[in-house]
Amino acid sequence: MLNAALPWLLAGFLIVLGAGAVRRISLWRAGRPAPVDLIAGLMAMPRRYLVDLHHVVDRDKAMSNTHVATAGGFVASMALILLVHGFGVDNVWLARALLLTTVVMFAGAVLVFRRRLNPPSRLSKGPWMRLPKSLLVFAATFFIVTLPAAGILPDGFGSGILAFVLLAGIVAGLGEMLLGMGWAGPMKHAFAGALHLAFHRRPERFGGGRSTGLKLLDLDTAGDKTLGVAKPADFTWNQLLGFDACVQCGRCEAMCPAFAAGQPLNPKKLIQDMVVGLAGGTDANYAGSPYPGKEVGKAKGSAIEVITEGLVSQETLWACTTCRACVEECPMMIEHVDAIVDMRRFLTLEKGTTPGKGSETLQNLIATDNPHGNDPASRTYWAADQNLPVMADVKEADVLFWVSDGAFDMRSQRILRAFVKIMKTAKVNFAVLGDEERDCGDLARRLGDDATFQSLARRNIEVLKKYRFKRIVTTDPHAFHVLKNEYPDLGGSYEVLHHTRFINELVEQGRLQLNARTGGTVTYHDPCYLGRYNGEYDAPRAVLNAMGIQLAEMERSGFRSRCCGGGGGAPITDIPGERRIADMRMDDIRATGAEVVAVGCQQCTAMLEGVVEPRPEVQDIAEMVAAQLVDVAEPATAREVA
Known part of the structure; x- marks a missing residue:
């Protein structure tokens, strides 16, 4: 009976699978067009699955x-x-190979079963427990x-009650x-995930590449189109596909600083x-952690309904610091930050509902740059006694020092x-x-105002264009990222370095001699826009090492560094939570026993120094290096610095 029924059962299930796949594809295709190379994507998918995806899973x-x-x-x-x-292929070795693969699968399933006996809170329950x-x-x-096909049991095996x-x-x-x-069962991620890897909106991420710059909003041909994403159908179709690939493992949840706060x-x-929103309905069947302070079962929407009018609250979108911890940790390589900024663009450009001091800040950027x-x-008052060469006078230099908006802040x-x-x-x-020099446009862009960003950038x-230089160097990781990764879309391609990378080059070239630093224990905080956005983890540590510093590393360091809470306009939109993200980061620092935390970002400095004392001292790596220079004039007095 089994031998006769199996081919028909397999055929029936495959037909129903095909119908479901067609339905799922039709849901994705409700999104905006996105150019993809169909054949190249499908050809690349196995490697992306076996290599790139597993590089993340293998952590x-x-x-x-x-x-x-x-x-x-x-x-x-x-x-x-x-x-x-x-197909009834009668080959004992194929059958025995099937026995082996089912044993391997069974062993893996046992491990999955054990994991689900006492699952961590980040894992979704419900159908996933089944x-x-x-x-x-x-x-x-x-x-x-x-077993009969493998020649281990007789052909008549499996009759009667056992057959049923x-x-x-x-x-x-x-x-x-x-x-x-x-x-839409738990295994949906296998089908959607494979296609998501094939048609990913950032194929540059595969093969060891990096792609972190936001996609340019086409303002010139917008016409009657909605600016940003108002409803799920406004996402590109491969973004919708990416959402469907989520395996609900909760790694993003575990890393998110806003959720933790x-x-x-x-x-x-x-x-x-x-x-x-893609499929229509409510979140009543969601079986994972909710948004802090919000009940599950209240959200509802469809592909053509405005997202923030029933599906997701505006404050959820504004709570994001755009730190990319979620993206970095996601085994399915989903782009959460892209989606959040796309939805912010609608709120800012179409609705004008940027919260907190967002509207005032954007007006300032427009009026005063x-x-x-x-x-x-x-902008140059801070350097009145520095006798700095200005490009308008010299026309050419090896290094263009991009000062950024730290020029207006005394710290x-x-x-x-x-x-x-x-x-x-x-x-x-x-x-x-x-x-x-004008603001680089990072803040406007993260707040969803791509129009102001593009104006500043252009x-x-x-x-x-008026001057000649070999490279741009800046102490601001946000400006570093935007100049390096987002200006090229507007015609501005430059070699851009963060100051820690540049200082390390000077040390390696013998152009700087440093005294060994004495004093207390030092730890280092990785800025999000330097580390996760641009992969720069080694240069700051190399500079500290050149001063004889042996770092006491935090548990959350490197690509898993915890955000300071200062990115994505979060201090401006100021969405309340149970704790401040900067306070949590300072707890990470205190856990090392360090007396000094070295940083490489002006925003991180401001956020960490905003933590109530007693706390470790916060110093930028440039300040630490300047204090250890060999054969230089005495450091400026506090009065001169101020």
């Missing part, structure tokens, strides 16, 4: 091994099942029914595995809400003066733009 060795056994065993088993039981049992049933059932038991197991296993792929954001819940409304002519001015001292000591041929690019 958790146990889960990586579990996934290799379970997923690899299933794919191999399914292929062999179709040959042995679907999945390990279904995996075990699928593997065990097909192992048993394949095995048949029930086959139906249950195939139902979970195949129907779930196309009809009790602000109303959970990146996993946000992606699942996008899936609700800086976020705090300072007199543009005062940041100390960092700028320290870096100038370093460059003068190393006899660097540098110049500044002076009053010709005007800066026109100024830069």
Whole structure:
């Protein structure tokens, strides 16, 4: 009976899977067009799955091994099942290979089952708790029914009651595995995830690449189109596909600083809400952690309904610091930050509902070219006694020092003066733009105002065209990122360095000699826009090491560094939570026993120094280097610095 029924069962399940897949694809295609290379994407998908995706999964060795056994065993088993039981290929070695793959899958499923006995809070429950049992049933059932074909049991094996038991197991296993792929079960991520990797909106991320710059909003041909994303159908179709690929593992949730601070954001819940909007319905069946302070079951929407009018609250979108911890940690390589900024663009450009001091800040950027409304002519006041060469006078220099808006802040001015001292000591041929420099546009862009960003960027690019220089160096990771990764879309391509990288080059070239630093224990805080956005982790540590500093590393360091809370306009939108993100980061610092935290970002300095004392001292690496320079004039007095 089983031998006769199996081919028809397989055919029936595959037909239903195909119907579900067509339905799922139609949901994705409701999104805006996005150009992809169909053939190249499909050809690249296996490598992206086996190499790029598993580079992320492999950070958790146990889960990586579990996934290799379970997923690899299933794919191999399914292929062999179709040959042995679907097409009736009579080959004992194929059947024995099928036995082996089901054993591998069963072993992986046992590990999944153990993990689900006491799952961490970040994992979604509900149907996901059923999945390990279904995996075990699928593997065990097909192992048993394949024994006769492998020549281990006689052909008549599996009759009577046993046949009905095995048949029930086959139906249950195939139902979970195949129907779930196309009809929104837990296995949906296998189908959507494979296509997501093939048609990813950032293919540059694969093969060891990096792609972190926001996509340019086309303002010239917008016409009647909505600026940004108002409803799910305004996302590109491959963004919708990416949301559907979510495996609800909660790694993003565990890394999100806003979620940890009790602000109303959970990146996993946000992606699942996008899936609700994609398919229509409510979040009543969501079985994971909610947004802090918000109940599950209240969100509802559809592909053509405005997202912030029932599906996701505006404050959820504004709580994000754009630190990319969620993106960095996601094993399915979903782009959470892109989606959040796309939705912010609608709120800012179409609705004008930027919260907190957002509207005032954007008005300041438009009127004065800086976020705090300072007199543009005062940008060089901090350097009145520095005798800085200005590009308008010299026309050409090896290094263009991009000062950024730290020029208007007294604390940041100390960092700028320290870096100038370093460059003068190393006899660097540098110049500044002076009053010709404008805000780089990072803040406007993260607040969703791409129009103001593009205006600032285009005007800066026109100024830069007038002068000759080899590279741009800045002490601001946000300006570093934007100039390096987002200006090229507007025609401004430059070699841009962060000051820690530049200082390290000077040390390696012997142009700077540093005394060994004495004093207390030092730890280093990785800025998000330097580390996760641009992969720069080594240069700051190399500079500290050159001063004889042995770092006491924080548990959350490197690519898992915790955000200071200062990115993405978060201090301006000021969404309340249970704690301040900067306070949590300072707790990380205190846990090392360090007396000094070295930083490489003016924004991080401001956020960490805003933590109530007692706390470790906060120093920029430029300040630390300037204090250890060999054979230089005495450091400026506190009165001179101020």
